[in-house]
Amino acid sequence: MGDPEKYSEKERLSADIGSPVPDTTAPILPTVNPEVRKDEKPGSKIHPAFYVMTWITLSSSIILFNKWILDTAKFHYPVTLTCWHLVFATVMTQIMARTTTLLDGRKTVKMTGRIYLRAIVPIGAFFSLSLICGNLTYLYLSVAFIQMLKACTPVAVLLAGWAMGVEKADLRTLINVSFIVIGVVIASIGEIKFVLVGVLYQLGGIVFEAMRLVMVQQLLSSAEYKMDPLVSLYYFAPICAFMNFCVAAIFEIPRIQMADVYYVGPWILLANAMVAFALNVSVVFLIGRTSGLVMTLCGVLKDILLVAASIAIWGTPVSALQYFGYSIALAGLVYYKLGGATIKAQLSELNRAWAEYGAKHPAVRKVIVLGSVLLFLFLVLGGLAPKVGYDSTYLTSVIKEGDKAT
Structure with a gap:
């Protein structure tokens, strides 16, 4: 008897030789019956960047819009404006x-x-109280300083969660968020137009908002109460409108005159409410099309843009100490929300993408680097350079004295 392994090998070879060569030109038959195959839903053709830009634009617009109505347009009725929204x-x-x-x-x-x-x-x-305090703040503080103070919101939420037993106290987390507090304190010390009443209103609004968020977290801890922002607004808006109306009916509505409404303009107030509502709708789409990482980074970018807009529109003075303190607060905020591992991974991915872009477009990369360096030098040297101009008060006094002499 021969070896069975050799025999099977010999048998296999003879079978391969005798078998016909497969036709590679023949059409490949489908493995799934097309009759029963389910049609896949086509993905959204809109790029996620559109939802990001829409949310940043609407979120920034409503803040600047409210500041303009309550401060510039002299409609000093923040509770009534919130009630209207x-x-x-x-x-x-x-x-x-x-x-x-x-x-x-x-x-x-x-x-x-x-x-x-x-x-x-x-x-x-708590939602009503946070909105009322937030809008009252616009009567006293600049948009830039308000956004700096709002960086403390995650700290307030963390402390409120510990106090209400929703989250377990952690010393390491407390040390991480302490950098946010330190940065905001430095920014507050550097604030040129510091108004204590406005700061107290803003801190009150932050505390009320933190309590609201923790209570919402408790409510949504069960899957049966899971709600997106628009559904939440569906339930919260009626009771909040009623509460705000009760407060406005006592403190503001008796003082409102039709001249105040016409000075702002009914169509302006309608547009203001539409922007506020569109913001809530955009949040739903942003959450559905992006991730929590994108949401966090977009929030930080929005705050920076609002500070820049406040400086550009209202000429808000911002000291170098404020820039330093706010930078610390933003860095602490990003680290607290994302964590060191996530930040390291994202930086590594960003570095890889930048290297690939440089390999494909070396000339454009050099232009970007050179432009960034020149812009940085321009900002630094512009900030260090002395102010150039004339003293209008002194010039006016000299002219008046010259007129009296003649």
Whole structure:
């Protein structure tokens, strides 16, 4: 008897030789029956960058819009303005719930009268207080300084979560967020137009917002109460509008005159409410098309742009000490929200992408580097250079004295 392994090998070779050569030109038959194959939903053709830019634009616009109405246009009724926003949001969410699918998420929420009174109403109260304090701040502080103070919001949320037992206290996390507090304190010391009342209103708004966010986290800890921002607005807007109206009816509405409304303009107030509502709609799409990392970085970018816009539009004076303190606060904020590992991974990915871009477009890369260096030198030297110009007060006095002499 022969070796069985050799025999099987010999048998296999003879089978291969005798078999016909496969035709490579023949069409390949599908492995899945096209009759029962499910059609895949086409992906969105809109780039995620569009949703990012839309959210940054609307978020920045409503802040600058509110500042202009409450301060520049002299409509000194922040509670009434907030109430108007919430009334408009209530009407629009009711209409959208009946005409669109954007609010279909409310059908999965098991909302009862008891849950509404015990959960939604308290959250709505803190929501109203945060909005009222936030709008009152515009009467006293600049947009730039307000955004610097808002960097403390994650710290307030963390402390509120510890106090209410939602999260476990962690000394390492406390040390990380302490850099945010230190940066905001330095920025506050460097503030040229420091108004204590405005700072207290802003800090109050931050505390109320932190309490609201922690209570929402408690409510949403169960999957059956999961709500996107638009569905949340559907439930919170009516009770918040009612609470704000009660406050405005006591403190502001008796003092409002039609001349104040006409000075701002009814169409301006309508546009203001539409921008505020569009912001809530854009948040839904931004969350659906991007990630939490993108949301965090976009928030930091938005704050920086708002500081720049405040300087450009209102000529807000910002000291070098404020720049230094705000930079520390932003760095601490990014590190706290993303973590060291995520930041390191993203920097490595960014470095790889920059190297690939430089390999494909070396000339453009050199121009970008050179332009960045020149811009940095221009900003640094411009900040160190002395102010050039004339003293208008002194010149006016000299002219008046010359007129008296003649």
